[in-house]
Amino acid sequence: MSNNLRFKTSKFIDETYRISFKFNNKTYFGFKGDTLASALLANGIHLVGRSFKYHRPRGIMTSGSEEPNAIIQLHDNSSRTEPNVRATEVEIYEGLVASSQNCWPSVNFDVGGINNLLSPILPAGFYYKTFMWPASFWEKYEYFIRKSAGLGKSPKVADPDIYEHKYIHCDVLVIGAGISGIIASKMAAKNGFKTLLVDEKSYLGGSSIYDNSEFSKINNQITSSWLEKEINEISKLENLEIKIRTSVAAFHGYNFLLARENLTDHLPINQRENKVRQRLLKIRAKKVITATGSIERPLIFDNNDRPGILLSSAIKKYIDLYGVACGENNILFTNNDTAYETAMSLIQRGIKINAIIDNREQIDSKISYEVEKNNIEIYKGYTVVDTYGYKRINKISIMKLSKDGQTVIGDKTKLNCDCLGVSGGWTPAVHLFTQSGGKLKFREEDQIFIPNVYPSDQISIGSCNGDFGLEEIIKNTLSSIKKFLDIDNSEYKTVETISGLNQSKRNIWLLPSDKSIGKTKSFVDYQNDATAKDIKLALREGFRSIEHVKRYTTTGMGTDQGKLGNMHALGIISETAGTKMGEHGTTTFRPPYTPLTFGTIVGRNVGEFFDIFRRTPIHDWHVANHAEFENVGQWKRAWYYPKDNENMHQAVQRESKAARDSAGILDASTLGKIDIQGTDASEFLNRVYTNAWSKLAVGKCRYGLMLNEDGMVYDDGVTTRLGENHYIMTTTTGGAANVLGKLEDYLQTEWPELDVYLSSVTDHYATISVCGPNSKKIVSKVIPDLDLSDEKFPHMSFKNAKIDNIKCRVMRISFTGEHSYEINIQANYGKSVWEKCMEAGKDFNITPYGTETMHLLRAEKGFIIVGQDTDATMTPIDLQMDWIVSKKKYDFIGKRSLYRSDTIREDRKQLVGLLTENPEEVLEEGAQIVADIKKSPIEMLGHVTSSYYSPNLKKSIALGVVKGGKNMLGQKLIIPMENKNINVTVADPVFLDKEGERLNAKL
Amino acid sequence: MFLINCPFCGEREQSEFKAGGEAHIVRPKQPTELSDDEWAEYLFMRKNIKGVQFERWNHVHGCRKWFNMVRDTSNDQIKAVYKMGEKPPVE
């Protein structure tokens, strides 16, 4: 069979290079230059898949990226398996293994085919209507629906291939290397524009490159030869970069485009090693020329989906480009002249055409007369009303169309065939244009949408702009490009064209049948099995907007986004509703134009680069000392340091006890640090913090609370006055960037008169906090020159010091309630100073502790953590921190909001301490707090925000927010859990050393 | 993705910027004098126009400067950018 179907005439096929491949477990052969589709067709294979809903046998329908049916699973090996690949786009290579997707157990015998018989009860919206009720049954339905509706398998292991991203800036981007794209590229590049030309196919020239007909000539040369010379010329142009196998996925605003460049998918697998598979190009073009061509329309008639039914242009391409005949007994069915070009290609190679069915009564073009001369019967004014053959078409029946084209008349004639080529005219590929925000207009005479309003510096040329005849394409391309680029057209002085085609067309969106519509299956969306009947049903049920009809019937919702059938859907809607085309909207085409793999989208941002993290200068020490880490913002922070198989709880209990009994050390380098300078620095702090700052002496530190303008707590931290006009502010680890942004915002936009300068110095310094009763002894060993006496260096003060001649800043501040010091030193000395502290603290059991212990220690003291004990609904008053809100200051950020009617409510959620009845019981953070368990529904009063077992107090402690909690001291509340209710008592949030004796102890 | 002409740096990609809401809302000089309603007006009420809108933008991954932008939200055309404190160059 294969011998009959392969014609050794195409220069695009290398017959000396034979390639074997596997499809559905059988081995076949093809040649270099074949796509999987052309190789299968050469082997007589049309049936390649089953449709999504009815599991109807489906064959290869097209020859390009618009393919709805031949969607296959590629699996070279398990880690490279890829679903939803179009067989029409896969270039075959040695070792290719592919299989049909939507069938079980096999494409030839498919269990789901039963749906086809059940189709009268599976109308549009069937899934919505049936499986919704009762809601609890959904889980059961879902299992069966998913099993029978397989749309490919995703890989189970990591993608072994390499992907990358590349930015490209160019003056002119030309999308599509068909005849108009080639002309445009040459004009742009020759006139000094840095030009990039991309095309999704593996060759240049589009469909004109295999246009070998005597009826299509440019300057008296056959179109394909003329174009070949042009391609030859432009490939030498320095100003022009050409990328084939490059598909533009998205056209965003401001001429920003994404394209996928496919680099290795066509190579034999053993040649792909260590090469980049695909590249995502991020293109910023000053000007964009869209020359994406057009897509042939199918015709909508009963059973128009059988294997062996192809677009007429696809049949032409298979024979002219790949040397493959799609059938031995062909019939063409058309409403325009395009099919006659296909007929000529078939006639030239002696392939049999049984008949041509043409919707038009009158056909008047050179090419049609030529076809008639070859004794091919043309049925003028006829339509196909039905097709036959389950896994491959074997017959059609035709009838005469009435004058208005709405009904069929006369007798039914049956004609044999094994291949039916259909042509419903052409739809401009305006997908990218509309993605960019372009507005379309409808052209009545040939029923197409064409670009109308351009949102950026771009233009559409060629058939994507609605120019179809050769003469029209060239003439309009030349004049548009000349105007668009503002150049003299010196490249193409005279271009004479000859074309045998005429642009007449008889457009009928839904062809009539002798059956009632309810008995027909005229597919509009092949991939999703949406029929004309479904669309009419949707309209009957009241849907009007195209977007609604689309979702209800799933028309255009497949991986092909309805590239073939969307226009027909619109046409049928407007015909049925009696409205104008476009009145119900045109569907929105969304990126990507063709599916992208995740690998391409993420590029090199995989593994440790997927979400980059920040390490403190002491990170390596933590790793060497077996710390477990916690993510805080982008930072990796030491969480706890387990010793000898300790679990987290045991480690945290040990660390917490050591810090209060003797000494603890914490890496606090991640705290945000903002250097503030300027003569108005004090005034600035006055305005951004709730408390007063003007009177803070140089060398002193102060804790500050920062609010949003709505009065809610935003961030907190200690700020130190380093000099008269110089402060260093610390922020929470996660809030650092936002705080800086907020401060800059106020400085630049509200108070530009203030002389204040901000710099982020977070990673300039390593910050080491040493706390506990022995901290003083340890720090005095590390910095012997520094006078640590309470008189010279009291709590909340700062000193400049030196460690081995390296300058450092030492603050005596505390987040644990213990006597403690914070050493800030240039980041690259951080690790050695940390090690010095460890050495100095050896005799005092100095214990490194992580964030978990830090949280526990501060909770014992009732210190809040912004973001844990607060969300964006807590004011300082809610937090019982009235003491930090200045009554004297006229204004600060958020002040006015603290006495809005809502913020002064007594029953707001307020921060309280919680003690469990059973001191061993530790509450769950996030658990709900209630008072009356019998009330229905139970009223939620608040929730637990922080909860720990305190080794120092030997009992469970928790912080929580409770409605009106401030006035509930001593009151009993309940924490209802899944299998028990826990009794708690509202307590003071400060659990340990309320008087500050530990902090102020003489050491 | 927009190409934004930062008044301090020139044309840069949108990913370097952060949008900051409606422009030309001045923080009241004497908030304590305002009623709850007046304060709420400043605090919460923002326009969301389909058409020409005045917006604040920050070149957050660049010069960190705030500036104003006039943008048509219906087609994302940027009509103008100008520094803080300057008058909008278009109506």
Ligand SMILES: [Zn+2]
């Ligand atoms: Zn800038």
